[in-house]
Amino acid sequence: xxxxxxxxxxLSISVxxxxxxxxxxxxxxxxxxxxxxxxxxxxxxxxNGPVQMVSGNIFxxxxxxxxxxxxxxxxxxSWTVSEDAKTYTFKLKKGVTWHDGKPFTSxxxxxxxxxxxxxxxxxxxNLMQVDKVEAPxxxxxxxxxxxxxxxxxxxxxxxxxxxxPKHLYDGTDWKTNAYNNAPIGTGPFMFKxxxxxxxxxxxxxxxxxxxxxxxxxxxxxxxxxxxAARSVAFETGKVxxxxxxxxxxxxxxxxxxxxxxxxxxxxxxxxSPLAWLWLNNRQGPTANKxxxxxxxxxxxxxxxxxxIWNGLGKVxxxxxxxxxxxxxxxxxxxxYDPAKAKALxxxxxxxxxxxxxxxxxxxxxxxxxxxxxxxxxxxxxxNIETISTDVAGxxxxxxxxxxxxxxTYLYQYGDPALGVGRNYVSSAIAKGQVFNNVExxxxxxxxxxxxxxxxxxxxxxxxxxxxxxxxxxxxxxPVAWQLELQFPTITRCKVKDLITTAIGVNDGFKxxxxxx
Amino acid sequence: xxxxxxxxxxxxxxxxxxxxxxxxxxxAVFGPLLFPNSPWRMVQRPFLPPFTLSTVPLxxxxxxxxxxxxxxxxxxxxxxxxxxxxxxALIVGVPIGAIAGYFGGKVDDALMRFxxxxxxxxxxxxxxxxxxxxxxxxxxIVASIAVVSWPPxxxxxxxxxxxxxxxxxxxxxxxxxxSHGWIIWREILPNxxxxxxxxxSLMVATAILLESSLSFLGLGDPNLISxxxxxxxxxTVIRQxxxxxxxxGIAILISVLGLNLIGEGLNDALNPRLSREGR
Numbered sequence: 081x082x083x084x085x086x087x088x089x090x091l092s093i094s095v096x097x098x099x100x101x102x103x104x105x106x107x108x109x110x111x112x113x114x115x116x117x118x119x120x121x122x123x124x125x126x127x128n129g130p131v132q133m134v135s136g137n138i139f140x141x142x143x144x145x146x147x148x149x150x151x152x153x154x155x156x157x158s159w160t161v162s163e164d165a166k167t168y169t170f171k172l173k174k175g176v177t178w179h180d181g182k183p184f185t186s187x188x189x190x191x192x193x194x195x196x197x198x199x200x201x202x203x204x205x206n207l208m209q210v211d212k213v214e215a216p217x218x219x220x221x222x223x224x225x226x227x228x229x230x231x232x233x234x235x236x237x238x239x240x241x242x243x244x245p246k247h248l249y250d251g252t253d254w255k256t257n258a259y260n261n262a263p264i265g266t267g268p269f270m271f272k273x274x275x276x277x278x279x280x281x282x283x284x285x286x287x288x289x290x291x292x293x294x295x296x297x298x299x300x301x302x303x304x305x306x307x308a309a310r311s312v313a314f315e316t317g318k319v320x321x322x323x324x325x326x327x328x329x330x331x332x333x334x335x336x337x338x339x340x341x342x343x344x345x346x347x348x349x350x351x352s353p354l355a356w357l358w359l360n361n362r363q364g365p366t367a368n369k370x371x372x373x374x375x376x377x378x379x380x381x382x383x384x385x386x387x388i389w390n391g392l393g394k395v396x397x398x399x400x401x402x403x404x405x406x407x408x409x410x411x412x413x414x415x416y417d418p419a420k421a422k423a424l425x426x427x428x429x430x431x432x433x434x435x436x437x438x439x440x441x442x443x444x445x446x447x448x449x450x451x452x453x454x455x456x457x458x459x460x461x462x463n464i465e466t467i468s469t470d471v472a473g474x475x476x477x478x479x480x481x482x483x484x485x486x487x488t489y490l491y492q493y494g495d496p497a498l499g500v501g502r503n504y505v506s507s508a509i510a511k512g513q514v515f516n517n518v519e520x521x522x523x524x525x526x527x528x529x530x531x532x533x534x535x536x537x538x539x540x541x542x543x544x545x546x547x548x549x550x551x552x553x554x555x556x557x558p559v560a561w562q563l564e565l566q567f568p569t570i571t572r573c574k575v576k577d578l579i580t581t582a583i584g585v586n587d588g589f590k591x592x593x594x595x596x
Numbered sequence: 597x598x599x600x601x602x603x604x605x606x607x608x609x610x611x612x613x614x615x616x617x618x619x620x621x622x623x624a625v626f627g628p629l630l631f632p633n634s635p636w637r638m639v640q641r642p643f644l645p646p647f648t649l650s651t652v653p654l655x656x657x658x659x660x661x662x663x664x665x666x667x668x669x670x671x672x673x674x675x676x677x678x679x680x681x682x683x684x685a686l687i688v689g690v691p692i693g694a695i696a697g698y699f700g701g702k703v704d705d706a707l708m709r710f711x712x713x714x715x716x717x718x719x720x721x722x723x724x725x726x727x728x729x730x731x732x733x734x735x736x737i738v739a740s741i742a743v744v745s746w747p748p749x750x751x752x753x754x755x756x757x758x759x760x761x762x763x764x765x766x767x768x769x770x771x772x773x774x775s776h777g778w779i780i781w782r783e784i785l786p787n788x789x790x791x792x793x794x795x796x797s798l799m800v801a802t803a804i805l806l807e808s809s810l811s812f813l814g815l816g817d818p819n820l821i822s823x824x825x826x827x828x829x830x831x832t833v834i835r836q837x838x839x840x841x842x843x844x845g846i847a848i849l850i851s852v853l854g855l856n857l858i859g860e861g862l863n864d865a866l867n868p869r870l871s872r873e874g875r
Contacts, residue, residue: 387638448829455634468731
């Protein structure tokens with residue numbers, strides 16, 4: 081049995097070399113904004129966005145992912161995959177210790193997997209194909225799968241599978257464990273203090289397993305509840321880092337023009353948030369494929385990108401974001417073409433029935449976007465009525481399928497089997513949820529393609545399957561894809577190498593340094 | 597009647613108020629004929645400052661929509677909401693007040709406790725709750741503004757009716773055996789009308805402000821443009837684009853001011869003895 085050995089180390093060196101032309105300097109304190117205040121910091125128990133952002137400094141996963149989503153070593157220094165693609169063997173890094181000085185071993189990995197299956201919904205579904213996990217020795221972990229699962233190497237980043245200290249959690253009540261409030265991980269920074277409503281302070285881990293890192297002495301995560309005040313905090317120099325989404329879009333151009341300010345859209349490749357309009361495939365005008373295609377032609381998505389999102393992001397071509405594996409743009413295209421939209425509506429026999437549009441109640445940007453889309457659709461003769469609700473009310477309507485067109489955006493998690501298929505396969509149709517197949521699209525061919533794609537080997541076979549699925553979906557327009565969103569991270573230019581991986585700021589400030 | 601108009605027109609503040617109101621109504625009625633395009637249409641590049649292009653004299657907002665067109669269409673919504681909700685409030689408040697004042701006793705107690713029930717709740721908070729529950733739409737906004745503005749009408753009418761009820765001509769009407777409804781309608785209400793008219797003109801102004809406040813908070817009808825919505829949507833970008841907020845703000849200020857001036861003028865014209873100038 082020959083083994084494919086992936087030398088992740090080589091990969092990481094090449095990426096790091098490209099990113100850091102300058103020699104990093106040691107020392108310094110960074111102030112970053114965290115919005116909203118996280119409900120806790122124990123990543124294995126709570127996984128909201130802000131929790132992941134702060135805890136990514138404290139905890140680590142077995143792997144990290146480059147912006148191209150290639151796996152890189154973190155707690156695992158190398159890994160091999162058996163020929164039948166069912167056995168994955170990880171070699172753990174030696175000499176890694178928890179923040180309390182205890183060594184990190186394969187027993188911790190085994191424990192973390194068991195714990196996460198109970199506390200982390202996404203980890204549970206990611207691990208569904210796992211038959212057993214074993215630890216032949218202290219630095220080896222072997223995952224055996226029930227059947228080949230293409231995206232398996234994509235489930236080990238810190239937010240999806242954080243490593244938890246067994247010696248502190250085994251045999252305790254996880255929910256009430258005192259370490260939830262002062263978490264212990266293996267990461268580059270250690271939890272120091274949390275002044276509720278004010279800041280969270282992390283300090284350098286002097287015994288970090290990568291020599292010389294981290295470069296920073298301390299990180300302050302500043303909690304500032306008002307969006308305008310967050311912008312001001314950056315302007316006045318109180319904070320140096322505004323992670324994606326922490327200021328309103330229209331403030332981005334103003335802030336980026338400030339002296340000594342750098343803006344990047346990188347660091348979202350793993351999540352690849354894709355915004356689309358749910359189109360109700362069950363009833364009303366949108367049940368007609370021609371109407372759905374007309375909607376694609378009617379909406380000026382470049383306008384949305386340039387004006388509403390200030391030029392950030394990318395017009396979506398189909399169900400996969402362009403950073404997702406097996407993405408293809410060789411699909412039917414829907415340029416902005418009101419005349420064609422009108423023709424299609426006429427062909428479909430649409431005669432001015434009322435169509436309800438449900439915008440997302442996530443603030444100004446989304447409200448403006450709803451207004452622009454409504455205008456686009458009215459321009460081609462659709463009778464649109466905007467329904468205005470709050471977040472909870474909107475979720476209620478979507479999960480009850482009580483809408484015609486509704487805005488949303490969802491993460492894609494790097495692989496079509498993890499984040500794309502769920503929105504189109506008929507087995508994912510269920511009332512009472514705001515993600516998965518809400519539109520009610522049902523196509524046996526698509527069901528089969530996504531079922532095959534998840535377990536096919538090798539990757540060339542998966543590519544073929546997913547490309548076919550993308551073509552069919554784009555032709556059918558189950559939902560109206562809008563934009564691949566980018567949430568710009570705004571920093572002072574002296575902050576270097578903040579974003580080096582596909583999960584960006586969520587991967588911690590391990591590589592970041594200050595150019596003084 | 598002639599005397600009323602002369603005194604109204606001789607009063608400078610009333611005259612100015614009347615001119616403003618007529619202008620606003622003209623804009624609301626005829627403006628959309630001059631600007632056939634929807635105010636929601638994106639016509640120019642976003643954040644175009646005012647007075648740079650003659651086609652969009654007051655500039656464009658965050659999506660490139662014409663601020664001037666928004667003002668004109670917004671006049672329609674603001675005036676409509678102001679007038680209709682006041683009318684509804686009168687339709688509810690006047691009969692309740694009249695019945696309470698005319699019959700007195702237990703009927704009065706019951707109706708006034710009911711009215712006080714509404715008066716004890718802060719009116720703007722109640723309006724917000726009602727709109728939020730009923731889902732924002734032009735109907736729910738009119739209804740909620742009416743619901744919070746009828747109690748003062750009822751109290752005012754009741755007071756007037758209470759005092760008029762004891763007048764001799766009312767007593768005479770009762771003696772001649774006329775029905776209660778007829779007496780209230782023909783004998784009492786016409787004489788109780790002048791303070792109600794003054795109050796109503798001020799209520800229209802309050803209703804416009806209430807509608808603007810609701811829209812400002814994002815509780816406006818999402819399908820209709822209104823001045824409050826424009827202020828609310830422009831508020832967050834006020835540092836980049838002051839004109840999006842300032843022009844609709846001025847429109848609200850002027851129309852509310854106009855209605856207040858009318859109210860003052862009406863007050864002087866209808867109650868010459870109470871006139872502050874002591875003419």
